Amino acid sequence: MEFIFKTLVSALIIASVSMISKKLPFIGAIIISLPITSMLALTWLYRDTGDSTKVIQLSNGIALMVLPSIVFFIALSLLLKFNIKMHYSMLIASFLMIAAYNVYTIILRKIGINL
Numbered sequence: 001m002e003f004i005f006k007t008l009v010s011a012l013i014i015a016s017v018s019m020i021s022k023k024l025p026f027i028g029a030i031i032i033s034l035p036i037t038s039m040l041a042l043t044w045l046y047r048d049t050g051d052s053t054k055v056i057q058l059s060n061g062i063a064l065m066v067l068p069s070i071v072f073f074i075a076l077s078l079l080l081k082f083n084i085k086m087h088y089s090m091l092i093a094s095f096l097m098i099a100a101y102n103v104y105t106i107i108l109r110k111i112g113i114n115l
Helices: 002-023 026-033 035-048 052-082 087-111
Strands: none
Touching: 002 026, 002 035, 035 052, 052 087
8 A cells, every 4th residue: 555655756747847837837847856756765765664874875866876867868958859759758768878887887886896
């Protein structure tokens, strides 16, 4: 039952942003750029474990991994500007983001940060 509750709350937030973005894309962008999913995940983790150390570790991991995720948004925007179809743009941007994550984690390891 708890899983269903978490899923419904998360889905409602995503669906709400989608509806808002149809009429007010900038407002939708502001809302979705908030770390809502991260806040939910941190809340669910603390609620499930009561362990603030795990929340700290997840929060630190999220902060470290934001940078390579930006590659997705930049790539998607550029691909769409070049009139690449949406589903191809999403796929290519996703692969580029995955590559960025891989390169980024290698760099982090080389400077002594192990995730």
